[in-house]
Amino acid sequence: CVADRLAQLLGVLSLSATDRFRSTVEGSLGRAGAHPAALVHLDANPGESVQALAAVLRISQPAAVKVADRLAADGLLERRPGPDRRTRALHLTAKGCRTSARLLAERAAALDCVLAVLDREDRGRLEALLEKLVGALAGDRGGALTVCRLCDRSTCCGAPAGCPLQHTAI
Structure with a gap:
């Protein structure tokens, strides 16, 4: 069936592109999983709460806290007072912004290799x-x-x- 083959080809391409991207970016960052996406997302959406970050990344709130903790320990993120006393706003440091830009450039290079043909x-x-x-x-x-x-x-x-x-x- 043509539709089945199209879906198969799209699946293979998606997986291959994802593998290339993950290998490049996670190796560069030294962190896997949600960390690269958290950096890029917070660069575009500064001041979000851990709860909002968890929703975007589709991870639990405790997992998002761990991601934020690791990024903060790496000097990439800082917590600032949020809109109320119960929340903290997540902001990238200057190093975090530079790292996010580098990850996006590496992502583009990995995807350009896929599109080169x-x-x-x-x-x-x-x-x-x-x-x-x-x-x-x-x-x-x-x-x-x-x-x-x-x-x-x-x-x-x-x-x-x-x-x-x-x-x-x-």
Whole structure:
């Protein structure tokens, strides 16, 4: 079946791209799991609470506390007073912002290797199809933040077409 083969090819491509990205970024950061996404997300959304971070990363609140603790221990994150006495706002340090930028550059390089076999015309067609698919991945801001937790917002939002998830008010 054509649809089955398409799904298979998409699955293989997704897994391979994810493996390349994880290997590159997690090796560079020295931390695996939710840490790279937490850094990139907090760079784009400074001041979020641990609870909000947990929701975006789809991890438990205690797991998000551990991620924040490790990033703080690495000098990448600091906790500041939140909007009320019960919460603390998570902010990246200057080192954290530089690390986030480096991770995004490494992510782009890893994905460019995957796309290298395509010429300019093929890339344009693929981009149009991916915009359509990505645009359907989330129907609200929370879902979009989860989908875009590792996005380079300057690349996507700065494009003439804008973010495919802009309908969610991301």
